[in-house]
Amino acid sequence: MAVELKNREEIERMRVAGRLAAEVLDFIAPHVKPGITTGELDRLCHDYMVDVQRTIPAPLNYTPPGYSPYPKSICTSVNHVVCHGVPGEKKLRHGDIINIDITVIKDGFHGDTSRMFFVGQPSIQARRLVDLTHDCMWRGIRAVKPGNTLGDIGHAIQTHAEQQGCSVVREFCGHGIGRNFHEEPQILHYGRPGTGLRLEPGMTFTVEPMINAGKPDIRQMADGWTIVTKDHSLSAQWEHTVLVTEDGYEVLTVSAGMPAPPA
Numbered sequence: 001m002a003v004e005l006k007n008r009e010e011i012e013r014m015r016v017a018g019r020l021a022a023e024v025l026d027f028i029a030p031h032v033k034p035g036i037t038t039g040e041l042d043r044l045c046h047d048y049m050v051d052v053q054r055t056i057p058a059p060l061n062y063t064p065p066g067y068s069p070y071p072k073s074i075c076t077s078v079n080h081v082v083c084h085g086v087p088g089e090k091k092l093r094h095g096d097i098i099n100i101d102i103t104v105i106k107d108g109f110h111g112d113t114s115r116m117f118f119v120g121q122p123s124i125q126a127r128r129l130v131d132l133t134h135d136c137m138w139r140g141i142r143a144v145k146p147g148n149t150l151g152d153i154g155h156a157i158q159t160h161a162e163q164q165g166c167s168v169v170r171e172f173c174g175h176g177i178g179r180n181f182h183e184e185p186q187i188l189h190y191g192r193p194g195t196g197l198r199l200e201p202g203m204t205f206t207v208e209p210m211i212n213a214g215k216p217d218i219r220q221m222a223d224g225w226t227i228v229t230k231d232h233s234l235s236a237q238w239e240h241t242v243l244v245t246e247d248g249y250e251v252l253t254v255s256a257g258m259p260a261p262p263a
């Protein structure tokens with residue numbers, strides 16, 4: 001299967017889905033406080049998507065090959081959880097960092113975005129990792145333009161993370177997105193300049209680096225979904241869905257509450 005280029009109408013629907021996904025993060029932000037459980041965050045987001053936005057939470061019952069159906073509507077990845085944390089009884093505590101990952105379907109198209117949140121006041125190391133990972137995502141996004149390659153995106157992310165003594169998770173990557181949650185191409189968050197697929201206007205994909213404060217190695221938990229760092233070091237992730245335009249990129253997952261891009 002080749003990479004599908006989106007036409008004008010499809011792009012407009014991707015813009016709507018992207019904005020709605022980002023607005024779920026705006027909605028949940030004030031609820032991310034000590035004492036709330038990740039299950040309660042899931043329930044609040046689920047009800048907002050279904051009852052207010054009339055969107056479909058894409059994760060719910062999502063079943064990639066080799067996986068059991070994902071049981072919740074969002075992913076909540078706390079501290080050393082890298083990604084795909086399953087919401088449950090876990091209460092957030094002062095000083096935790098949490099990634100909330102939202103994917104909605106609207107009018108047949110997907111929007112996928114995640115942000116990091118601080119629960120109360122973060123440690124200096126936690127803030128540094130979260131800010132570094134945000135910078136890494138934006139360096140990747142800023143490498144998006146026709147003629148550049150996927151390797152240029154990965155290289156921009158990897159060099160910045162490693163220069164700061166952190167590491168890039170290899171086992172999970174960004175992905176083409178559209179009518180499907182995950183489609184071609186794979187967007188690796190490491191790589192060499194000028195290698196890999198050449199970018200063309202009309203491509204839509206996510207950039208979603210997972211950066212560990214320690215070693216890059218990960219482990220899957222017994223629930224079959226939750227991914228943690230092997231060395232229990234902190235991990236952070238940010239995600240946007242982007243479109244390749246004639247002269248660069250357009251971020252599709254934009255909203256009023258989206259953190260400002262770095263200077």
Ligand code: MF3
Binds near residue numbers: 084225
């Ligand atoms: N939203 C995640 C991504 O960025 C995928 C989550 S799959 C789920 O690709 F099933 F865990 F929701």
Ligand code: CO
Binds near residue numbers: 112174206239
């Ligand atoms: Co994604």
Ligand code: CO
Binds near residue numbers: 102103112239
């Ligand atoms: Co996501």
